[in-house]
Amino acid sequence: MFDRTQVSLVFDTGTVALETLNWEAPITAANFLHYVNTGFYDQTLVHRAINNFMIQMGWIAYLGLDVLDRVQWETKEPGPAILNEASNRLSNTRGTLAMARTSDPNSATSQFFINQVDNTFLDYGSANNPDGYAVFARVISGMAVVDGIAGERTTSVNGIGRDVPARGVILESATVTAP
Numbered sequence: 001m002f003d004r005t006q007v008s009l010v011f012d013t014g015t016v017a018l019e020t021l022n023w024e025a026p027i028t029a030a031n032f033l034h035y036v037n038t039g040f041y042d043q044t045l046v047h048r049a050i051n052n053f054m055i056q057m058g059w060i061a062y063l064g065l066d067v068l069d070r071v072q073w074e075t076k077e078p079g080p081a082i083l084n085e086a087s088n089r090l091s092n093t094r095g096t097l098a099m100a101r102t103s104d105p106n107s108a109t110s111q112f113f114i115n116q117v118d119n120t121f122l123d124y125g126s127a128n129n130p131d132g133y134a135v136f137a138r139v140i141s142g143m144a145v146v147d148g149i150a151g152e153r154t155t156s157v158n159g160i161g162r163d164v165p166a167r168g169v170i171l172e173s174a175t176v177t178a179p
Contacts, residue, residue: 005029006140006178007036011046012170013149016114016142017177018097021135025085028099028108028136033176034079035110041174045073048113048163051150055169056100056113060160062170071168073160078109086124086132093118095146097137105131114139116150 003023009016020029035041041058048056063072084105092098096115099108113133115122124132139146152165 002179005033005176007033007137008173008175008177009041009142009171010173010175011145011149012172014142014145016145017140018137019140020137021090024088024090025134025136027082028085028134031079031082031099031108032097032112032136036174036176040076040078040110041171043173044076044171045071046149046165046169046171047160049150049152049154049165049169050163052117053150054113054115054117054119055146055149056111057171058100058111062168065168075159076110078111081107081109084108084131085134085136088134089124090135091118091120092122092133092135093120095139095143096135097139098122098133098135101133108134112136114146116146 004019006019022029043062045060045062046055046057047060060073061076092115100111101108121128122133154163155166156162157164
């Protein structure tokens with residue numbers, strides 16, 4: 001595996017280019033790249049957007065609009081959970097990607113988030129989150145797209161949660177662009 005793998009996330013609002021940190025987070029980067037290479041992230045929704053925090057995706061399939069222009073969706077079935085690699089000491093700073101998880105530190109599957117700001121309280125060993133959230137990639141271009149998505153008006157959606165972009169922000173594709 002190369003030290004870095006470049007990936008393009010094409011949203012309906014623009015493109016974010018990133019590089020995975022394969023050496024620093026080998027399990028997490030390989031997990032993310034598996035989902036990218038199998039097309040799992042294609043045509044999914046950004047299902048959480050909190051301005052001055054982060055945007056989250058990787059779990060909700062976009063199915064189109066109904067006759068009333070409401071977003072139609074369904075949850076996707078991810079693979080098995082992976083080991084939390086937050087002890088790699090990579091920090092949740094602006095432009096980094098980390099795995100989302102439940103309160104179980106080893107529960108991350110397909111969901112990930114992009115930090116819009118420095119969120120060091122999510123780092124390994126922090127007072128609020130001692131187990132941390134594993135950083136595995138960083139944005140190399142397109143943070144203006146992330147900022148725009150984070151600033152979208154949000155609503156609550158039964159079955160998804162709060163802070164869902166009201167108009168439905170779509171991750172159209174995720175593809176490896178360079179090994």
